[in-house]
Amino acid sequence: MENSFVISYLPGQHLIQKLNGTTKLLLLVSSLSLIMISFDIRILIPTFALNIIFLISVKPKWRQIRGITYFIVFMNLFNILLMYLVSPTIGVSEIGHSDVWFSIIGRYVVTPETLFYLSVRLLKIFSMFIASLWFVLSITPSELGVGLYRLHVPYKICTVVSLGLRSIPDISRNYREIKNSLQMRGLELDKKRVSVFKRLKQSVTILIPLLLSTFERVDVIASAMDLRLYGIGKKRSYYSYKKPTRNDQFFRLIVIIQLIVFAIYLVVVVFLRPAGAGRVWYPW
Amino acid sequence: MLIEKKESYSKKLLGSWDTKTVVSVAIGAALFGVLLDFVSIPVFTNTKLSVAYLIPVFVGALFGPLPAGLVGLFGNIFADLLAGSGFWPDWWIGNFIASFVIGLLPLYGARIKDGIFNVKHATIFTITTIIGLLISFGFISPFLNTVFYGGEKAINFAQGWIAVVSDGIVAVVAGLPLLYALTRRYKKNSNLTKE
Numbered sequence: 043m044e045n046s047f048v049i050s051y052l053p054g055q056h057l058i059q060k061l062n063g064t065t066k067l068l069l070l071v072s073s074l075s076l077i078m079i080s081f082d083i084r085i086l087i088p089t090f091a092l093n094i095i096f097l098i099s100v101k102p103k104w105r106q107i108r109g110i111t112y113f114i115v116f117m118n119l120f121n122i123l124l125m126y127l128v129s130p131t132i133g134v135s136e137i138g139h140s141d142v143w144f145s146i147i148g149r150y151v152v153t154p155e156t157l158f159y160l161s162v163r164l165l166k167i168f169s170m171f172i173a174s175l176w177f178v179l180s181i182t183p184s185e186l187g188v189g190l191y192r193l194h195v196p197y198k199i200c201t202v203v204s205l206g207l208r209s210i211p212d213i214s215r216n217y218r219e220i221k222n223s224l225q226m227r228g229l230e231l232d233k234k235r236v237s238v239f240k241r242l243k244q245s246v247t248i249l250i251p252l253l254l255s256t257f258e259r260v261d262v263i264a265s266a267m268d269l270r271l272y273g274i275g276k277k278r279s280y281y282s283y284k285k286p287t288r289n290d291q292f293f294r295l296i297v298i299i300q301l302i303v304f305a306i307y308l309v310v311v312v313f314l315r316p317a318g319a320g321r322v323w324y325p326w
Numbered sequence: 327m328l329i330e331k332k333e334s335y336s337k338k339l340l341g342s343w344d345t346k347t348v349v350s351v352a353i354g355a356a357l358f359g360v361l362l363d364f365v366s367i368p369v370f371t372n373t374k375l376s377v378a379y380l381i382p383v384f385v386g387a388l389f390g391p392l393p394a395g396l397v398g399l400f401g402n403i404f405a406d407l408l409a410g411s412g413f414w415p416d417w418w419i420g421n422f423i424a425s426f427v428i429g430l431l432p433l434y435g436a437r438i439k440d441g442i443f444n445v446k447h448a449t450i451f452t453i454t455t456i457i458g459l460l461i462s463f464g465f466i467s468p469f470l471n472t473v474f475y476g477g478e479k480a481i482n483f484a485q486g487w488i489a490v491v492s493d494g495i496v497a498v499v500a501g502l503p504l505l506y507a508l509t510r511r512y513k514k515n516s517n518l519t520k521e
Contacts, residue, residue, distance in 0.1 A: 078475065166475055170475070171411070178407055202348060202351050206353065260350050
């Protein structure tokens with residue numbers, strides 16, 4: 043199960059991995075907000091390219107991300123197909139005018155607007171996927187905690203994030219042990235032999251010991267933290283804090299550019315858009 | 327007297343943020359993430375029956391709505407970080423609201439830690455849970471998904487409603503026995519009566 047985690051718990055050696063936690067976080071937030079708000083391929087294609095460059099610069103192992111990439115690509119192609127089947131003229135209603143090429147059967151007509159709209163949607167999802175992938179591959183739990191703290195998030199929330207992420211391998215090991223021991227006592231987990239509701243009941247059977255054994259540790263951890271005077275001061279310092287370097291300055295410049303584009307898009311397209319005009323930029 | 331009651335309401339809503347709450351929310355969110363990613367039963371394409379929704383019930387019963395809501399929020403973020411399958415803020419927000427509403431237990435007088443949980447509380451819990459899931463996954467998440475990623479409305483809403491049904495089943499059918507079991511466990515420690 044640990045092998046199927048994509049997140050790494052070790053600091054990496056590549057440029058983006060060595061950045062300050064706050065910079066990574068800001069870079070992710072600005073990229074994601076740009077990807078989510080814009081339906082304009084003039085913005086989406088550069089953002090997609092930028093995130094691809096980030097991902098390649100982390101030098102991911104193909105074996106590590108192969109499974110999830112296939113899954114995402116398959117899932118979203120399926121989703122696009124489903125979107126077309128449910129409303130074949132979705133692009134027409136989003137863009138505003140229609141120009142039918144040919145019709146397949148009944149109401150299933152092929153219009154360039156729909157194809158364009160569906161590919162914009164696909165581009166948005168893949169950009170978001172790529173952005174999340176480089177972030178996941180380059181962040182460690184404590185860096186995420188420091189990064190959030192430097193953005194003035196209350197430090198108790200930062201502790202929730204870093205402590206939670208850090209305890210996930212322990213929990214999944216516990217889960218495996220409990221599952222194995224219950225299977226030894228005769229719990230049938232074979233997908234083909236038991237019905238869905240029986241399997242739901244069985245996963246509750248696994249969950250109860252997992253819940254108890256995990257929350258038993260809460261007292262131990264909380265006491266240890268209390269003994270080290272956690273929560274006494276209003277501020278907190280971190281061992282894993284890295285001072286921003288020249289590289290950070292460069293990446294923060296990218297962040298600022300992205301946020302400026304975001305703000306301009308927000309004002310021009312989202313707020314000042316005339317009523318009835320589509321939010322999708324369409325060249326023809 | 328009145329002011330005191332008001333203060334206690336805001337405190338019930340926010341929960342008391344001592345070290346134990348911090349650690350519980352962290353561990354709860356981690357558990358939520360692991361359960362969401364690995365311990366789920368595929369029912370239908372793209373829809374899974376996950377027992378993760380028992381965690382907000384548990385944390386809400388012991389610590390109140392805001393800790394429960396944060397368990398839902400960070401749990402879903404952890405699940406996305408672990409799997410690397412992209413970030414879906416629409417579902418983060420939906421999970422936050424749903425877990426927050428599920429965790430409203432102390433507000434209507436169900437004090438699990440003092441062994442107080444009866445049929446009336448169980449009924450209110452069932453109703454609020456279903457309403458919370460309807461608001462969050464039935465409306466807010468699909469709406470945000472349409473705004474953020476431009477999906478087809480009907481499909482998004484269908485996915486949302488399937489999530490409402492599956493999470494509702496888990497939270498109510500498996501959650502109520504959990505709440506009763508917890509109440510029994512705490513009742514043993516608190517058989518003292520107040521005079």
